[in-house]
Amino acid sequence: MPMVTVKIGREKLSAQISKASPMGALPTEAMVRVGQLLICGSAEAMRALSEACDEAAVMAESYDSDPATYDQRERGEAIERR
Numbered sequence: 001m002p003m004v005t006v007k008i009g010r011e012k013l014s015a016q017i018s019k020a021s022p023m024g025a026l027p028t029e030a031m032v033r034v035g036q037l038l039i040c041g042s043a044e045a046m047r048a049l050s051e052a053c054d055e056a057a058v059m060a061e062s063y064d065s066d067p068a069t070y071d072q073r074e075r076g077e078a079i080e081r082r
Helices: 043-065 067-081
Strands: 013-018 029-034 037-041
Touching: 029 043, 037 043, 043 067
Parallel strands: none
Antiparallel strands: 013 029, 029 037
16 A cells, blocks of 8 residues: 655644435544545544554654653663564
């Protein structure tokens, strides 16, 4: 699968939904617009994306506050995973 990189800066963010069809043929989807990009999926998929975004933000803040400690912790966790 090709990789797509989306760099987020000062783009306008907005949330919305597409309503389910009356007979339930199409489920309701959660949608987030980032500038011209539209990300959509089930509520469950969007929550998983949100959790991954939050985890990445915490990692970035941790690295920015103390790069040496962050690198040391990451090396220790990589050794434990082996």
